[in-house]
Amino acid sequence: MAKIVIDGAEIETEEGANLLKVCLDNDIYIPNLCRLETDETPHASCRLCFVEVAGYKSPVPSCTVAVTDEMVVKTDTEPVRRLQKTGLRFLLSTHKIECKDCPANKQCELQDIAKFLKVGLKPKGLKQRFHETDVDERHPCFTYYPNRCVLCGKCIRVCRQEHGQSTLTFARRGIDTVVSCFQGDDIEKLPCEDYRACAAICPVGALEVK
Ligand code: SF4
Ligand code: SF4
Ligand code: FES
Structure with missing residues (x-):
């Protein structure tokens, strides 16, 4: 104690x-x-x-x-x-604010934190840089939005904890880092359809179930 x-x-x-x-x-x-x-x-x-x-x-x-x-x-x-x-x-310097079109709107932890800290989601004078591609459709079960991702890694870790291996991983480096999925036969064998723990744990609207 x-x-x-x-x-x-x-x-x-x-x-x-x-x-x-x-x-x-x-x-x-x-x-x-x-x-x-x-x-x-x-x-x-x-x-x-x-x-x-x-x-x-x-x-x-x-x-x-x-x-x-x-x-x-x-x-x-x-x-x-x-x-x-x-x-x-x-985090906001790489985050495309499109709340009205985002499924996380009003349940988004980034919105909550910005409100708590009294910081606007579009701070004045903030230089922003986005990934060229807004949407990644390569995973069979999920759509990934790199410009909404806060790179918390929860989706990768929860998938590994549930299945012993993850269909998701970080790819690239530094400001270009994104969540990516492993391609190939293995991805079809994993029970993503049944679990979807990764989308459920995402604190923002970066991962959507297809
Ligand atoms: S993830 Fe949150 S802050 Fe970003 S666009 Fe969606 S609702 Fe807005
Ligand atoms: S849980 Fe969501 S915000 Fe976090 S790394 Fe995965 S996709 Fe990005
Ligand atoms: S660094 Fe502590 S919760 Fe992210």
Whole structure:
């Protein structure tokens, strides 16, 4: 058992528990896009879930922190919000805002985070760069929209966790990174039709069931 303090409130939890999960379980919202409950190790790619932990020099992604007894955490400080807004702006710099035509509209975690951080979805002065192709139809069961994808990797990991292998993978590098699917006979043998866990876990509207 560990007693910790988050934003001045004392909370009892398990020693070693994931700090992001403890915050969320106690109704303390931390913006996050890439954490999967079932991940053995944190993916920590979205760079949104920052908090301050006493004794750490700078804010840390809460999804990478294991709770220790007497830990003192602040979730709502100026440096934390600055880092979260920077992370969000980075995501928006490659995100084509087309909410009216998007199936995720009004259930979209990116919209929720932008609202929470009081950042418009089209920030002024933000330089944007998009993938040339808006739609990828190569997967037999799903349509992929690269310009809506936040590259959280949840679809890839959940598919691997469900089936032991994934039909999806990251392809290319840097700003050109996309989710792609393996081609060939194997893709037809996987039970995508029945599970579709990848589309269900997508926090935005980047993966649509055909
Ligand atoms: S993924 Fe979210 S923010 Fe992006 S277009 Fe769809 S609804 Fe809008
Ligand atoms: S398709 Fe969705 S779940 Fe997959 S990496 Fe992109 S945003 Fe994440
Ligand atoms: S949830 Fe922590 S970095 Fe994405």
